[in-house]
Amino acid sequence: MKKWLKSRKGQQTVIIVSFAVIPLFLLVLFTYLPFVQMVEFSFFKMKYLTPPDKRVFVGFKNYIDVLTRDDCFKALKLSIYYCIGALVQLALALFLATILSFKVKGGNIFKGMMFFPYLISGIAIGFIFKFFYTRGFVLDSVLQLFGFDAEQLPYWLKDQKVNNWSLVATSIWRYFGQNMVLFIGAIMSVDNELYEAASLDGANKFQQFFHIILPSIKTIVTLNVILSITGSLSAFEPPYVITGGANGTGTYFVIMNEIAHVTQKVGLASAMAVILLLIIFACTILQKLFFKYIFRSSED
Template sequence: MKWLKSRKGQQAVIILSFITVPLLLLVIFTYLPFAQMVQFSFYKMKYLTPPDKRVFVGLRNYIDVFTRDDCFKALKLSFYYCAGALFQLALALFLATILSFGAKGGNVFKGMMFFPYLISGIAIGFIFKFFYTRGFVLDSILGIVGIDVDSLPYWLKDQKVNNWSLVATSVWRYFGQNMVLFIGAIMSVDAELYEAAALDGANRFQQFFHIILPGIKTIVTLNVILSITGSLSAFEPPFVITGGANGTGTYFVIMNEIAHVTQKVGLASAMAVVLLVIIFIVTILQKLFFKYVFREADT
């Protein structure tokens, strides 16, 4: 008791409390549900199936993930979102670099670009659902500039363009967030480095590759990892705008349908585990890639 009343004892209690509570919440709301999900992935069951009525099927659900047309093949749609994410990051980094060196109206532009990120994903889905609908906003704008509306494709039905239309929605929403993060990182780079580089005859292009890019390598790596992993789990645009119809059903949309419509909880759990493994592998590969790319950054 005397030790608990001492300064070191009180510090130990406070530290232990701050460690225990978050870990306890993490175990209860993350690790235990995940362990339960892994367990469900080995059974054929519905949500309300009693434990004694669940049928153990072993790896059957995992085999179905890779063999069913509506499961693993839906993951290929993530490549559309990955391509959009890389384009979005490149554009955000380009504009962030320009704005960091000062530009008229830069603060207004940053605010306008960041605003879509503050809007709910569901609301954005409804906005773009009407934006792409035949004869509505996009078609009207293209008609004003002289394009024949009848020659335009159905943006949400034509399978040649509908996934790119949904990708554009994600690019529009997250572009501003990445740009602001890049600007913050670029502003933290020591300005004296630019002056020294300019004295050595380095132009803006050389300054970008030899000062800015190595200086913000942590933010670049983080943004790419978050964007790619987010692309693998794309859900809101296809779910809200098209409902997964006409070949727009991403892996998450199909998983949601299997879990909540057809009530195949075991199969949906197996899909979630497979996606987690894929995201983990992709994250490791990205870290190794950037470690190689920025191997000389410290130098």
């Protein structure tokens, strides 16, 4: 055995097993075991410091409460705002990525500028936009330069007609560059000969986009949409930092954080997390089936 371990093949086997076992062990320890425990907590009425023998088993009561509480249901509905914003974000990212994938003067500088917000901490972005939207500050000052009356401008973070859209715009600004860079990488991998052949056949730029670019990058499109929609369902940083969830801006994660850490209803918060996971899982499956149907012609 020692001789085999000292051999080249033995050392390769040990390295391969180590690189496979250690990540799996850490994944199980820090992801799957906490998840199983969270599911267990969701069936109990308890606080963080409640001893195991003092926990009250309530069955599916926590799940029923999540589905019947007004604050949870309204918070879940706010995800629609972020889903719409995600689709707008992806459309803009794909449009600009298509342009910047070809030789454009100053294109590299523009790419860097658009990607930079993604590198900034979400908490820092929250504080930036908190002052940006505050009455009489940056946004109001800029709009006044274009002739808008300051008294007629809404309170961007208080008026419930616009405050959620303001927060959605923050998310679009932050994640737009990431989607654009991913799209650019995918588009640049398309064979140039396809464009040349399409041009010879008389295809214009729009036809080339829909019949060459879009089918060729369908995997990245599907991935970006899935990540954006699932991210929209779990939006947390913008409403938590900018508004604290006030004035009807408390998303599902903000309400879950309040229930878990302020009121210390750990069982109810765990049930909320499980329900959100099931919703995200269902949305992911539906999106994959949708794109499989959309791109079915390109697979024939």
